[in-house]
Amino acid sequence: MRPSSSCWVRSARGLPGVVEGYGPTRAAEILREVQRRSIAHWLALDDHPSVVDAAREDRHFIACSGRTGVASTDVQQALRQALEALQKGGASLHPQGRTGR
Structure with a gap:
C-alpha cells in the first residue's frame, strides 16, 4: 500500500x-x-465529515477526530483491524464501515 x-x-x-x-x-x-x-488495496483515514459518513458504509474509510487523529486508541484499533483484513485479502472490507471517532 x-x-x-x-x-x-x-x-x-x-x-x-x-x-x-x-x-x-x-x-x-x-x-x-x-x-x-x-x-x-487501500484505506483512507480522515476527519472530514464526508469520510465520517462514508466510514459507516465502506470499511476502506476510517473516520477520526481532527483533534486526536491517529492518537485515538479507537482509531488505532480500527486501523489495525483494517490492515489485518487487507493483509488477508481485503474480503471483509466492503460490508459495514467503521469509525474511530
Whole structure:
C-alpha cells in the first residue's frame, strides 16, 4: 500500500502545500483517485465529515477526530483491524464501515 492524498502535495521548493478540492466531497475525491490509479488495496483515514459518513458504509474509510487523529486508541484499533483484513485479502472490507471517532 502506498500513501495517496487529495489534499497535500509538495511544492516546487519541496514544502507541503494544500491543493484545491476537485470533487463534491473528500470521500468522493478519494474514491476518484482510487479508481484513477487502479488501487486495489487501500484505506483512507480522515476527519472530514464526508469520510465520517462514508466510514459507516465502506470499511476502506476510517473516520477520526481532527483533534486526536491517529492518537485515538479507537482509531488505532480500527486501523489495525483494517490492515489485518487487507493483509488477508481485503474480503471483509466492503460490508459495514467503521469509525474511530
